[in-house]
Amino acid sequence: MKCKMNRNAAKVLKGWLESDGAEGKMVRVYVTEMHGNHAHYDVMLDTPTEHDEIVKTDKDIDVLLDAREDFLDGVWIQYFFVPQEGFAISNKSKGLPPQHH
Incomplete structure (x- = not known):
């Protein structure tokens, strides 16, 4: 699976990871809603599960993606x-333009 992020996102997420209570957690991107040919996404800190793939990014932040969810590949x-x-x-390979959160 693949995941990219811009510099601003990396800066904000690194801040999350360095905050109190984030020890042992990683960045997770997940699907909040499905609409046939596209999905809506959000991001949070979470711990890995057996279904996750840990995806390395070019910003030195690893991201958890549920390997069972095709709409996450390429976020x-x-x-x-x-x-x-x-x-x-x-996810340009899966339909609609970005949704702000």
């Missing part, structure tokens, strides 16, 4: 400060 995690601050997670 692109972005973080924007304008027009509103938040994550935009998309």
Whole structure:
């Protein structure tokens, strides 16, 4: 499986990973809603399960992706400060443009 992120997302996620209570946790991208040919995504800190693939990114952050979920393969995690601050997670190989969170 593959996962990419922009520099802003890496900076925010590294902050999450360095915060109190994050010890032993990793970044997880997950599907929040399915709509036939596309999905909506979100991100959180979590611990690995037996179904996860640990995907290395070029930003030195490993990401947990549930290997059973095809819509997660190829996700692109972005973080924007304008027009509103938040994550935009998309998968160009699976349909719609990014959804802001």
